[in-house]
Amino acid sequence: MTEKCPANIYGRRLREARNSYGLSQEKLGIAARLDQSVAGSRVSRYETGKHEVKLGLQKLFAKALALPLKYFYIEDDEEARLIAEASRSDKPVKLKEAIERKLKGK
Amino acid sequence: MTEKCPANIYGRRLREARNSYGLSQEKLGIAARLDQSVAGSRVSRYETGKHEVKLGLQKLFAKALALPLKYFYIEDDEEARLIAEASRSDKPVKLKEAIERKLKGK
DNA sequence: ACACTAAGAAACTCTTAGCTG
DNA sequence: CAGCTAAGAGTTTCTTAGTGT
Numbered sequence A, B: 001m002t003e004k005c006p007a008n009i010y011g012r013r014l015r016e017a018r019n020s021y022g023l024s025q026e027k028l029g030i031a032a033r034l035d036q037s038v039a040g041s042r043v044s045r046y047e048t049g050k051h052e053v054k055l056g057l058q059k060l061f062a063k064a065l066a067l068p069l070k071y072f073y074i075e076d077d078e079e080a081r082l083i084a085e086a087s088r089s090d091k092p093v094k095l096k097e098a099i100e101r102k103l104k105g106k
Numbered sequence C: 001a002c003a004c005t006a007a008g009a010a011a012c013t014c015t016t017a018g019c020t021g
Numbered sequence D: 001c002a003g004c005t006a007a008g009a010g011t012t013t014c015t016t017a018g019t020g021t
Helices: A009-021 A025-031 A036-048 A055-064 A069-073 A077-089 A095-105 B009-021 B025-031 B036-048 B055-065 B069-073 B077-089 B095-104
Strands: none
Touching (some): A025 A036, A069 A077, A069 B069, B009 B055, B009 B069, B009 B077, B025 B036, B025 B055, B055 B069, B069 B077
């Protein structure tokens, strides 16, 4: 464990969203089509703000987490929470389970 | 002139916002604290999607244009327009003029 | 299992200078 | 003037391998 504090807004929201699904960094990375061998270390650096995320990968994270791109740049916590709820209420199925089902399917 | 088509959402919104103020690429770059010698060519590549913008500079663009960070990642045109209006209606002074005043002050 | 990191390899962006309408 | 781009210089990220909890 021992999570380090995110240093920018994107990393903060990414970690928030991942934790809300109870996913590990590696599993989130795999859900976003990163190779398993690098998924954990890359997500770690994105969350802590060591590296920035290219737009193509931002889209994959957004899709995997069922959130709009803009979510990761919303600075107000309350607004972010509302958007997250609204985005997910569209989907009746629990997404954590959907993601983990996909991962096992491979 | 001869504007090339933006290849991603960030570039599209950046150009939109810049045009709404009637600023040139060079002037926008200078307003975001880029050196005059590079301002035009860099903004050009950000808008056309050749290069991606680091978060630190995204914040400077957002501030110069009086828009929230998330604006540049809103995919729906109608929503983007609404946010732009709302963000600017806070400010009674016309921002194009404010920006150009700053530029001349140097 | 989970989160994180150093170091060299690989990929990207920046500056300069110059082109087109 | 306004927008765009090639190429080498400069900077960042990626992969690998490994640390510590």
